[in-house]
Amino acid sequence: MKTFADIVRENDEQNKPLPVESVKEAAKSVTAENDRSRNFIMFGLPEATIEKDDDVITQTENLFQKLNCKTPYSKIEDALRVGHKKAGINRPVKVTLKSSDSVQYVLRRAHKLRQVEGYFSSVYLAPDRSREERLKHKNLVTEMKELMRRDTSKHYFIRDNRVMSVDKDEEDDDIIIIG
Secondary structure, three states: OOOHHHHHHHHHHHOOOOOHHHHHHHHHHHHHHHHHOOEEEEEOOOOOOOOOHHHHHHHHHHHHHHHOOOHHHOOEEEEEEOOOOOOOOOOOEEEEEOOHHHHHHHHHHHHHHHHOOOHHHHOEEEEOOOHHHHHHHHHHHHHHHHHHHHOOOEEEEEEOOEEEEEEOOOOHHHOEEOO
16 A cells, blocks of 8 residues: 555656746747737738838828727737838738737728728738748638639638638528538
8 A cells, every 4th residue: 555655756756847948938939929919910001112100000090990990999009011121012011909809800890991992902901920820821722722713603711720611602601611
């Protein structure tokens, strides 16, 4: 029969402390994910020849007016161009808002940009994704395009990191999960 001391000794050997590096890595990952949730990326916004940070923020505020985003959701903390400047290429704009809820609100309204007259009709909004998330999303888009090419009778879209489809003449109740 084992004594209480023997049981404690065995459990103590099984519950070794985690290495400091793995704890730091986990904390970095959570912090980065939390920071990204407050950002979205704006593609296709025309770039001025001489542009200040205030110009980008003003353009973003104008975009929010076109999307009819109300006051608590349109609080922009930062907006800046990402990447190296090249002639003839519009760099993406990284926009940071007050909260992740604000970002989700703006992204849900982004489809309205297609109906706006002027240069906002060519602007595309996307969540701020990590490199791995971008690669996964790119693969999903490639898969979706291939399915669209093979079968034009269905409407394909990406939801919850999966390709889904619905017949073009059916209601949304008949969603089919592909992946």
